Amino acid sequence: MSQNKRAASQNRRSQVVLDEDDEGSLTQPSVSQVHKARENFTPVQVDRKVAEVVQFILIKDQKKVPVRRADIVKHVIKEYRILYQDIMKRADRTFEQVFGLKLVEIDSKNHVYILTNRLEQSRDEPNGMCPGNTKTGLLFVILSVIFMKGGSVKETLVWNTLKKLRVDAGEKHEEFGDVKKLITDEFVRQKYLEYVRIPHTEPLEYEFRWGQRAVSEVSKLKMLQFIAELHDQEPQSWTLQYREATSTENNLR
Amino acid sequence: MSRPMGDSHKRFLQTMMRNGIISSVQAKALYRHCCETHGAHYLPDKLEEFIDVINTTLQPMFMHIRKGSSEEDGAQHYALVNMAETDITRMSSDYADNELELFRKTMDMILDTENGIVSSTDLLNCADRLQTKKMKKKETEHVLNKFVQDKWLNEKQGEYTLSTRCIIEMEQYIRKVYQDLIRLCYVCHNIVLQGQICENPDCGIKMHYYCVARYFKGRIDPHCPSCSIFWAHEIPEIQSEPQSQSSSARETATPAPSTSTTRRSRRL
Numbered sequence: 001m002s003q004n005k006r007a008a009s010q011n012r013r014s015q016v017v018l019d020e021d022d023e024g025s026l027t028q029p030s031v032s033q034v035h036k037a038r039e040n041f042t043p044v045q046v047d048r049k050v051a052e053v054v055q056f057i058l059i060k061d062q063k064k065v066p067v068r069r070a071d072i073v074k075h076v077i078k079e080y081r082i083l084y085q086d087i088m089k090r091a092d093r094t095f096e097q098v099f100g101l102k103l104v105e106i107d108s109k110n111h112v113y114i115l116t117n118r119l120e121q122s123r124d125e126p127n128g129m130c131p132g133n134t135k136t137g138l139l140f141v142i143l144s145v146i147f148m149k150g151g152s153v154k155e156t157l158v159w160n161t162l163k164k165l166r167v168d169a170g171e172k173h174e175e176f177g178d179v180k181k182l183i184t185d186e187f188v189r190q191k192y193l194e195y196v197r198i199p200h201t202e203p204l205e206y207e208f209r210w211g212q213r214a215v216s217e218v219s220k221l222k223m224l225q226f227i228a229e230l231h232d233q234e235p236q237s238w239t240l241q242y243r244e245a246t247s248t249e250n251n252l253r
Numbered sequence: 254m255s256r257p258m259g260d261s262h263k264r265f266l267q268t269m270m271r272n273g274i275i276s277s278v279q280a281k282a283l284y285r286h287c288c289e290t291h292g293a294h295y296l297p298d299k300l301e302e303f304i305d306v307i308n309t310t311l312q313p314m315f316m317h318i319r320k321g322s323s324e325e326d327g328a329q330h331y332a333l334v335n336m337a338e339t340d341i342t343r344m345s346s347d348y349a350d351n352e353l354e355l356f357r358k359t360m361d362m363i364l365d366t367e368n369g370i371v372s373s374t375d376l377l378n379c380a381d382r383l384q385t386k387k388m389k390k391k392e393t394e395h396v397l398n399k400f401v402q403d404k405w406l407n408e409k410q411g412e413y414t415l416s417t418r419c420i421i422e423m424e425q426y427i428r429k430v431y432q433d434l435i436r437l438c439y440v441c442h443n444i445v446l447q448g449q450i451c452e453n454p455d456c457g458i459k460m461h462y463y464c465v466a467r468y469f470k471g472r473i474d475p476h477c478p479s480c481s482i483f484w485a486h487e488i489p490e491i492q493s494e495p496q497s498q499s500s501s502a503r504e505t506a507t508p509a510p511s512t513s514t515t516r517r518s519r520r521l
Contacts, residue, residue, distance in 0.1 A: 051314045055337070058270070098310050099270075100263030119264050 029082050037082040046083065052076045053091045057103070061115040064190035064213075069111035106191060106212040114191055116216040134175050135182070139192055139214075141165065142183065144223055146208055148241060154198070155206045158183070187211070220245035256306050261287040266307055266333075269318060273404055274332040274418040277320075280304075304331070321421035324369070324414065324447045325407075326492035327463030332421040347403070351386040352396050358383070359397075359406065363415055364431045369446025373397070373411040415446060439478060440464035449486045456480035466491045 029037070038046075056076045060067045072088075073081050080087065088103075095101040100119045106112050121136070145161050146153050159169045167173055169180040176182050184206075187193040191213035198205045210218075221235075224245045228235040236242050258266075264287045269275065275283065284303055288295035304318050311317060315337035322329055348356070358379045362371045373394075380393040388396065397413070400406040404418045420427070427435060427444060438445040439458040448461045458479045460468065466489045469475040475484035 047313055051337070054314055055316075055335070094314070098258060098263070098266070098314070100260060100267060117267070119260060119267065 033082060034086070037080075038086075041080065041083070046080070046087065049077060049080050049083075049087050050090045050094065053087055054094050057091070057095075057113070057115060058099075061101075064114075066106060066112045066114050066191060069113070102216070104212065104216050114213055116213055120219070120222075138162075138167065138176060138182075139187060140223075142187075142193065142208065143210060143214055143218060144227060146210055147220060147223060148227065148238070150240070152207045152209045155195070155208060158208055219249065221249045256309070258306060258310050259293055260291040261293040262303070262307050262310075264290060265303070266311075266318075269331070269333040274330050274416075274421070277329040277331065280331050319421050321417060321424075322441070322443065322461075322463075323417045324420065324445070324461060325463075327461065327467075330417050330421065332418050334422045336425075348396075348399075349386075351383050351388060352399075354383050354385045355380055355388065355393065355396055356400060356405065359400075359413065360415065360427075360431075363413070363446065364427070364434045366446075367450060368448070370412045370414055373408075373413065376413060420444060420446070438464055440468055449484075451477045451480060451482065452485045453477065453480050453482040456482065462489045463492065465489060 053072060053076050056072060057067050073084065077084060077087060092103045095103050095115065096118065100117065101115045102118050103113050104116050106114055141161070142158055145158060149157070162169060162179070167176070167179055169183070171179070173179050183193065184195045188195050188211065191211040193211045193214065194209040195206055196209065198207050220241075224235045224238065224241055228237070235245070265283060268283055268287075281297075281300055284300050285295055285297075287293070308317055315335060317334050317336055318331055319334050320329060320331055355376075359371065359376060362375060362379065363369055376397060377390055377393050380388040380390075397406065397408070401408045401416075404416050406419065407414045407416045424444065436445050436448075436459040437443065438448065438461050440460050441464055443461075445459050445461050445464075448459050449465050451458045456477060456479050458477065465484075465486070468478065469484065469488045470491060475488060476482065477484055
């Protein structure tokens with residue numbers, strides 16, 4: 001039985017030249033190779049792989065950890081790697097059609113993916129079924145500051161803004177714990193923020209920008225409308241921001 | 254895919270994924286909320302059909318929204334379960350090896366009791382004999398607490414029981430691994446851990462407390478529905494009507510809302 005299996009897999013390997021690199025770097029298979037591979041696996045087998053990939057990415061996403069292609073190949077796709085493109089395309093379609101999520105490649109060199117939400121946050125979910133909203137509030141403030149200041153801000157500006165809201169990055173906050181860690185580590189890891197060194201600064205200075213997840217999940221127009229409301233003005237009075245918000249809005253969803 | 258999912262279905266599913274389990278009262282409110290948010294037609298008594306659409310689409314993913322009852326009061330709940338691995342591997346991404354072993358031991362002990370309850374003392378003792386890696390008392394308490402927060406176990410005054418989510422999600426696993434130990438309720442035919450057992454050793458049928466309460470409601474002289482011997486237990490009061498609108502009684506079946514803020518999968 002096991003010999004049969006081995007023979008079968010060897011057979012497959014001789015038919016389609018597989019990339020043996022376990023890091024999952026794939027050489028683009030030729031069209032005929034893919035055709036042959038499709039014949040080697042039954043539709044049921046491929047369906048199952050798609051389901052496994054979907055589950056794998058969903059589990060990673062629970063912790064908002066970006067997923068590397070290498071890990072998807074190594075842990076899930078394995079010997080189906082020649083069908084990688086097929087499988088990922090179908091997984092992506094599933095995320096969109098079933099879960100209202102979208103698979104976004106945030107690093108096209110190392111092939112790193114995150115799942116972003118295609119459904120807008122709703123403010124009033126019933127019966128307290130939406131935990132963790134306090135952090136969203138903090139994040140929203142930071143994203144607003146960055147957006148209104150043209151896309152990137154020095155970190156000192158963020159810390160000073162938060163201090164005015166009685167959130168001190170140097171102190172332990174009762175709701176957020178270690179505020180600095182939450183912002184520069186957790187939000188960064190989750191790709192809501194980028195925290196990068198400003199080159200040629202002495203002493204070292206860092207700045208914040210929007211992370212990939214924020215770009216694809218947060219509506220700049222809604223944010224501007226909210227800020228405008230706070231200031232009792234029209235969103236259009238911030239010409240630059242309004243132009244950017246309306247132009248990105250069309251590409252967002 | 255017979256009927257395609259609308260955004261209202263997707264939102265419902267996303268909330269299910271975030272929560273793992275919700276009470277039927279919450280499910281009804283959520284169903285309404287999802288329909289209203291996305292301008293979908295809302296029909297108050299069509300929740301089951303709404304969930305059916307989601308389940309049909311979820312089928313190829315080996316996931317399913319399944320209905321089950323709380324062992325404490327019979328209140329109905331909906332849990333999102335994984336059909337591909339209905340065993341403990343479902344939890345494995347969140348827990349270390351020795352934590353999983355502790356959970357397996359906990360299940361072993363609970364399944365081995367007559368009333369489905371195990372004391373914290375027994376659990377702390379068994380944590381000292383874990384094969385993967387022993388746990389100190391403090392650590393064990395912390396891990397047990399995490400199981401409760403993640404809704405795998407319930408805890409009341411130092412006594413642990415399997416949660417509704419755990420029973421719904423792991424039903425297949427429990428039926429397979431503990432097939433010699435599990436008992437099915439004489440009334441509702443589901444797995445029963447917490448319940449009453451007929452005193453007649455030749456009969457020994459088991460019933461959920463809430464099934465006992467409903468079955469013997471209004472009877473002064475209760476007898477076993479199987480062997481007709483006198484039912485020598487105190488008959489519990491009916492805690493809540495399963496289809497009633499009062500949410501207060503049912504909310505207590507799920508862990509108190511205060512735990513939700515510290516839960517594992519925080520979503521932004």
